[in-house]
Amino acid sequence: MATPTVSPTTSAPPPPEAATTKRKGIRRFVDPSLLVMILVLLGVWALVSRFTPAYAVPPIPSVAKELGTMVTDPESIASLFTTLARVLVGLVSAFFVGGVIGVSMGMNAAASRLLLPPIRFVQGIPSLSWVIIAVIWFADVEIRVWFVMVLVTLPGFALQVYDSYRAIPSDLRDMARSFRPARWSLFREITLPAITPGIFTAWKVNLGLGIRMVLIAELVGATVGVGAQLLTAQQLFDMASVISWTLLLAVCMLVLQAVIELIESRVLRYRPPVTDQRQARPATTTPKV
Amino acid sequence: MTTQIDEPPVIRFTHVNKDFPGHRALDDLTFEISRGELVAIVGVTGCGKSTTFGLTLGLTEPTSGEVRVSGHDPYTEFAWFRRRMAVVFQDPRLLPWRTVLHNVYAGMKFAGVPKEQWDSRARDWLTRLGLGGKEDVYPHTLSGGQRQRVSIARAFAVDPDLILCDESFSALDEVTSVALRREFVDLVRDNNKTGVVITHSISEALTIGDRILVLRPPGHLCDDIKLPVDPGPAELEELRARVLSQMTPQVGAADSARGEA
Numbered sequence: 372m373a374t375p376t377v378s379p380t381t382s383a384p385p386p387p388e389a390a391t392t393k394r395k396g397i398r399r400f401v402d403p404s405l406l407v408m409i410l411v412l413l414g415v416w417a418l419v420s421r422f423t424p425a426y427a428v429p430p431i432p433s434v435a436k437e438l439g440t441m442v443t444d445p446e447s448i449a450s451l452f453t454t455l456a457r458v459l460v461g462l463v464s465a466f467f468v469g470g471v472i473g474v475s476m477g478m479n480a481a482a483s484r485l486l487l488p489p490i491r492f493v494q495g496i497p498s499l500s501w502v503i504i505a506v507i508w509f510a511d512v513e514i515r516v517w518f519v520m521v522l523v524t525l526p527g528f529a530l531q532v533y534d535s536y537r538a539i540p541s542d543l544r545d546m547a548r549s550f551r552p553a554r555w556s557l558f559r560e561i562t563l564p565a566i567t568p569g570i571f572t573a574w575k576v577n578l579g580l581g582i583r584m585v586l587i588a589e590l591v592g593a594t595v596g597v598g599a600q601l602l603t604a605q606q607l608f609d610m611a612s613v614i615s616w617t618l619l620l621a622v623c624m625l626v627l628q629a630v631i632e633l634i635e636s637r638v639l640r641y642r643p644p645v646t647d648q649r650q651a652r653p654a655t656t657t658p659k660v
Numbered sequence: 661m662t663t664q665i666d667e668p669p670v671i672r673f674t675h676v677n678k679d680f681p682g683h684r685a686l687d688d689l690t691f692e693i694s695r696g697e698l699v700a701i702v703g704v705t706g707c708g709k710s711t712t713f714g715l716t717l718g719l720t721e722p723t724s725g726e727v728r729v730s731g732h733d734p735y736t737e738f739a740w741f742r743r744r745m746a747v748v749f750q751d752p753r754l755l756p757w758r759t760v761l762h763n764v765y766a767g768m769k770f771a772g773v774p775k776e777q778w779d780s781r782a783r784d785w786l787t788r789l790g791l792g793g794k795e796d797v798y799p800h801t802l803s804g805g806q807r808q809r810v811s812i813a814r815a816f817a818v819d820p821d822l823i824l825c826d827e828s829f830s831a832l833d834e835v836t837s838v839a840l841r842r843e844f845v846d847l848v849r850d851n852n853k854t855g856v857v858i859t860h861s862i863s864e865a866l867t868i869g870d871r872i873l874v875l876r877p878p879g880h881l882c883d884d885i886k887l888p889v890d891p892g893p894a895e896l897e898e899l900r901a902r903v904l905s906q907m908t909p910q911v912g913a914a915d916s917a918r919g920e921a
Contacts, residue, residue, distance in 0.1 A: 543753055543755065545749075
């Protein structure tokens, strides 16, 4: 079995420097243009609030005070976490059911023919219709919210997984099949890694959708949750509270998005770095006439 | 060549026909390949090389006739060929989400090699193919030649009886292609494997095989050439002309006419 060791004749060129350059200092964490935009918005808000009543545009200090109260008030924190828990439970349920449906449709043409039309039909139903249907069908608030969340986000998961499955290169499948793999090995080594980027995309899209939907669902009948708190604030014309809850929820969503992106960057670390096309483009010269 | 008397051929095609809608891909194809042989199947585009490859792999079944690999039907007894057959494809088909080492693991995992053997076998083959130190990098950081080496390591790590190559060296530059071809031939011979190389390149067929099977559209065998050991330049040129004339009779006829004139 003695075989000569042969050195590779060629090696890949190193990636362009622009692709690997990292931002330094505070710019690693905050995009300067975003910081400027936030400062401009705050300036406009401060200016407008000087000339409008507080129930329409409250001054920044009163909103800041309201925010401070919220993050230290156990009842408010409970409302926030209840809403976030409803979002996550709904999304996880929709992900598992949608994922199974998506993979089944990808693996089996008959399942695709059977399931694709109802999935597309469900996707076409307005979210508000599901809220009304849930109110009529279910007395329990938790079930109502869960039902709405699942029905609204499930088609996104199912279709994204289905499309990712269909995009798996047949070359890879044939390669694997040439070794005569067990079904589970094929799923674990080819199918699952190939559909994972699509799953992350679906999560990022559905997270925003889920947070918007849970508020609408909570407006109807819930006594705990950000939606219920917003309804109370609206009835009291308490604009500072409305803005504070909205900001708090937006920040939570940004944090959750960041967590998903962090997991995504870890799981998909095999992907080559994105090169900045502006830097990669060769310099062009305009001919002088 | 290590052919043994009474041992059944590793590959046997008996009057195989394969029809696709609108055309015949293989027409009464009959040949045998014995254990330990390294055979090149050569022909122009559309001559049935890939169909022959697919039938040998068991990815498709013949319309009529019989295909046997080690005495078994590769289509109906698909699972029997686990660990008995491996393929090096034209493009390396590496899993982009796995490191070089785990790509070699993947082949063994698919083939059902016991897990405790994966690491030693994978590292051994990667080292033999000059990829020691590249175990933990991802495929996109490798050159085309290195990627193809990984796919060769993946095939050999399974320790199959039969190795099939489908135009495996044609997408590489000339220098890398020649070096890899030489390595492949050495690996097949040193490890006592049976090798079948599908190619459209006559020079590749002449440098690789013990035998050359020449196919001509629509998929029938028009020549079966046993290559001499270490042929000289004149002999090689003669063989090249013979293969070319069989692959494309009109070119061969024109050359003959020019020679006679």
